[in-house]
Amino acid sequence: MINILLNKYNLKKHDIFLLLDNMLENKVDFGDIYFQLKEQEAWILDNKIIKQGSYFYDKGVGIRAVKDISTSFSYTNSITLKNLIYFTNMVCNMIVNVKNNIIKKQLYSDFKSMYPQFNPINNDYIEKKIYILNYIDRLARQQDSRVTDVYAVLTCEYEEIIIGSTDDRSVLSDIRPLIHITIQVTVEQNNSREIGTSGGGGRFRINEFFKKNTNKGTLIDTWTKEAVRIALLSLFAKPSPSGLFPVILGPGWPGILFHEAVGHGLEGDFIRKKTSVFSKKKGHRVASTLCTIVDNGTLNSKRGSINIDDEGVPSQYNVLIKDGILKSFLQDKLNAHIMNKKSTGNGRRESYAHLPMPRMTNTYLLAGIDTPTDIINSVDYGIYAVNFSGGQVDITSGNFVFTTSEAYLIKNGKIIHPIKDATLIGSGTEVMQSISMVGNNLCIDDGIGSCVKNGQNIPVNVGQPTIKIDRLTIGGTY
Template sequence: MSFNIVKKKILNTNNISIENIYSIFSDLSTKELNYSDIYFQDKISESWILEDKIIKNGIYNIDKGIGLRAIHNKITSFASIDQINLQGLRKISTYVKDISKNKKVFFKKKILRSEHQSYYNFVNPLNSIPNFEKLDLLHQIDKISRKYDSRVSHVNACLFGAYEYILVVSIDGVLSADIRPLVSLTVSVLSENKSRREMGTNGQGIRGTYKYFLEKDKNGISNIKKIAEEAARVSILNLFAKEAPSGYFPVVLGSGLPGVLLHEAVGHGLEGDFNRKKLSVYSDKINKKITSSLCTVIDDGTKKEFRGSISIDDEGTPGQRNILVKNGILKKYLQDKFNASLMETVSTGSGRRESYRHVPMPRMTNTYMLPGKSTVKDIIESVDYGIYAVSFNGGQVDITSGEFVFSTSEAYLIRNGKIVTPIKDVTLIGSGIEVMKKISMVGNDLFIENGIGICSKEGQCVPVCVGQPTIKINNLTVGGTK
């Protein structure tokens, strides 16, 4: 169904035929190319921004264009144009031809339509509710946040929606299409108590429509109320957080959002391009133990309506569920077509790009660790003195060494097996490959955070999700202010 809709939207409307594309590839195939593909994208997006009870911004954006890539050995030639028509396609095809010698290459003379399963609906979120309801939703956020506690002084919120059509055609015969909805809601709350001010931030996003935020659970509580009150709760909590200790002691990472450490310290290191170039700490470690045997790590682009999910990647390969690490043993790297071919393996459906202006590269989708058998209560009680980190607000990772630095947005001190007080300004420092080996307990409470995750790599940003159960790291360097 999506194929016919996208074909009409992108090709038929712009007077481009499959025969025209065949002609472009036939021309390119007179060169010594290993591979070539054409990426069409037609995207609309909007954002509505509230600052302290006032709608400060309403932005609507249209972005469409074509990206054409040709690969000769390890050299990639790429050109893009911000319009969709046959003249523009022919124009950028002349640029990419210049990289190679005049020698014919095999070209499949029949472009095959690729069927795939979709993991989200095709409803345009921008039309899912009227504009006045979008503004009312933001005003409700402001009221809910302020009602939570009188110390809430400032509330900002951003409602974002996007709807895009993509079509991928490649010289090896692939013809795939997708329609991708995406919405998100982000809330930031500032609270004040005497001279102290603290921020709390929360957000959610899905591949769906704005109606998701208005849905209510069995107790009648709406998603916008949960999002707003969580941001306010963290803000108020940190008003009374104590200074964090420094040292080297056990750290418990909570379920859900702390999976960002897994994403950064492990996930990026398992992307194919880093390993092909021997830049990752995980290079040449397939079928070797890289984590505790309690750890199984998944990257899954097939989870229904999750932010990081993809029915197809941006090379036309169907989205997949990839087991990266099984019981501590490294099983595979995330691959796009280019790096997979050079490493003599196959694509894992991980070729992603920000837009038609960018070349695809191996990227994560929804990355998480499978649950274990321990209860959260048992994990906390096993710690005499340590840190319980519930959420992060940022960090840095060196892919080559695996070393990371993360700061928490919500954390607690554990003493004698009990959570005793909230603490702030906690910094976690370590090496991904070493920390993963120190995991001694894995909880049974897996939660995948369908939040507002954005993964940045080489200047490109794509939506992702992270998750994990509660885990115990035996020892980790903690930087505090106490």
């Protein structure tokens, strides 16, 4: 596959090793060359009309050299051997020369891919894309006469990468497809108007949208009906109470709380700079003994999965917190190099024009032994938060604010009625200590998440089972 991709630029794998040799002759600690070709399209359905909303195409190369704690970096979208030699020399000349290495020319490209390698933007799929959007519109309107508008966006991405690296003596490549659907349904009743949103996606073929999803129909059926259900539910939701209550978080997407309030604080750059609340807590208890949190980039076809990271390191299953004890951090090559550690396969970047940094892939809390019913029954008066619509987190302190998009009031172990405008306010470290029950129903979200860090946007997944937090501040309207 590497030769096929390089042929597009009239390059050979020998040329890549020539550039890597040049880096080592300039005595850098390590360096890499990152090729990327990316296509993206979006098809939009709005008010029963389908239109091709946008198309994006870009290709280029990023070249990086590292010496001690210094990094030099440049990129170009003019991909010729002459240009690459020029930019390689330029970044090397910016680094202080101290030692020398010799690179052994090897090629590593054989791995079992965790997702199909195809281009979803291929014109052969156009009729399927049009059918999917029309189907969503028809199905949503069939669910209830109060549905007044259906808006859906089908996004397809195709990415090719080639990574040449001096430190592990390799040239690697990958093809990363990604498809995603967002469905937004508007309902109206008695001059009240509400919106419900659902959707998902991953690194799988378009036909997977029509695969049976247990007893709920296909993925498209499930997500469309879910958007309608949430919109209708909001019509009858009552104002949320405010105060300090037990809170139950549902499975799946509520795991975004751990991604934001815990996961980011375990990324190597924040640890090295000592700006994370977890900087000096490795080996210490940071959570309830019921909590084991992992970052796993090896899940088949998931949105956050990667065969290799953007530095050529194979994706891994990393245990971050085990039975409440902080075990490890997420590392890219640079921070691992400075901290005298190993990369964990978490060096990710948005594009060739960006430097890699430690980022999450699929981050989730492992399942426990409690049933969701037992967890709900254990609450005399509290909140059941099923889904979030947004939030903010301070990585240095772990403090967070999350707004629910679906939540319920619990009384005497029973779900009473839906509530709206509930805001969860707290500290990630305190929440981790306050988890007293963990469900047996681990669920990874449907593939709706993207993570932004230092202006770079990448796809991720989150997940968790149903959990009980003994005490959490709820901001409500009464």
